Amino acid sequence: MTESDAQPQERDRPARPQKGWRRWSRSVRLWVVVALSTVVLTMLTNAFVMQPFLIPSGSMEGTLQVGDRVVVNKLAYRFGGEIERGDVIVFDGAGSFTAEQSDPGLLGGLLRTAGAAVGLSPSSDTDYVKRVIGVGGDRVRCCDSQGRIEVNGEPLDEPYLYPGDKPSNVTFDIRVPEGRLWVMGDHRSDSADSREYLGSPGGGTVPVDRVIGRVELIGWPVDRWGWLRSAHG
Known part of the structure; x- marks a missing residue:
C-alpha cells in the first residue's frame, strides 16, 4: 500500500x-x-414529613398573616400523638366545609403540586388552617354570661383572639362527635369556620382523618420567623 x-x-x-x-x-x-x-x-x-403551606386569608390573624408561609408537621399525629384543643392545624375541608374537590387534571395537578412544594400556592382549594376548639366528646357552646366560649362547662381563655373580636357573634351549643373536631379561626369576625356550617352534614365538625398536620412554625417572611405555640385548653 x-x-x-x-x-x-x-x-x-x-x-x-x-x-x-x-x-x-x-x-x-x-x-x-x-x-x-x-x-x-x-x-x-x-x-x-413536613410541608410548607401558604396562608391565603386573614381568618387566623393576628396569629397568622395573609402571605405567611408556614411549615406543617405531618407526623404530629401519625404515631400516637393526639390532636389537642388549641392546636393550629391544616385540614382538608372537602365534604365538611366544601363539596368534594374536582380533579384539576394532570397539568393543573402538577402545577399545583410544584407551587405547594415551595409554599407559593395553596396545595388545594379545600385546605384550611384553623384552631382546634373542641375534640370528640366535648360540648362546645357560646356563650356564657361574660360572652366566652365554654368547653365542657369551662370558659376558654383565648389570648390569641384578633384584637377587638368577640369570641363569637354566633350562638351555638354542640356535642362534638367522636372522631371529629370543632375548629375556629382566631380572627372570628373574618373566619368561615365550624360555625358557618352548623346546618351541614357533621354540624360543622371536621373528621380527624382529614387533618393534614399541625402548624409548627412560620418560615416566611423572615421578620416573622418563629415557632408557633399551641394554646391548650
Missing part, C-alpha cells in the same frame, strides 16, 4: 471528542441527577 492510498483512510477516522466537551457532559449529567434527586426528596418530604 502506497502512502497516497493510506491518506484517505486516515481522513475517514472520526474525530475524537475533546476533553472539555466530556467534562461539560459529565457536569450536565451530574446536575440533572442532583436536580431530580432534590425534586424526589422534596416530594417525599412534603408527602410524609
Whole structure:
C-alpha cells in the first residue's frame, strides 16, 4: 500500500471528542441527577414529613398573616400523638366545609403540586388552617354570661383572639362527635369556620382523618420567623 492510498483512510477516522466537551457532559449529567434527586426528596418530604403551606386569608390573624408561609408537621399525629384543643392545624375541608374537590387534571395537578412544594400556592382549594376548639366528646357552646366560649362547662381563655373580636357573634351549643373536631379561626369576625356550617352534614365538625398536620412554625417572611405555640385548653 502506497502512502497516497493510506491518506484517505486516515481522513475517514472520526474525530475524537475533546476533553472539555466530556467534562461539560459529565457536569450536565451530574446536575440533572442532583436536580431530580432534590425534586424526589422534596416530594417525599412534603408527602410524609413536613410541608410548607401558604396562608391565603386573614381568618387566623393576628396569629397568622395573609402571605405567611408556614411549615406543617405531618407526623404530629401519625404515631400516637393526639390532636389537642388549641392546636393550629391544616385540614382538608372537602365534604365538611366544601363539596368534594374536582380533579384539576394532570397539568393543573402538577402545577399545583410544584407551587405547594415551595409554599407559593395553596396545595388545594379545600385546605384550611384553623384552631382546634373542641375534640370528640366535648360540648362546645357560646356563650356564657361574660360572652366566652365554654368547653365542657369551662370558659376558654383565648389570648390569641384578633384584637377587638368577640369570641363569637354566633350562638351555638354542640356535642362534638367522636372522631371529629370543632375548629375556629382566631380572627372570628373574618373566619368561615365550624360555625358557618352548623346546618351541614357533621354540624360543622371536621373528621380527624382529614387533618393534614399541625402548624409548627412560620418560615416566611423572615421578620416573622418563629415557632408557633399551641394554646391548650
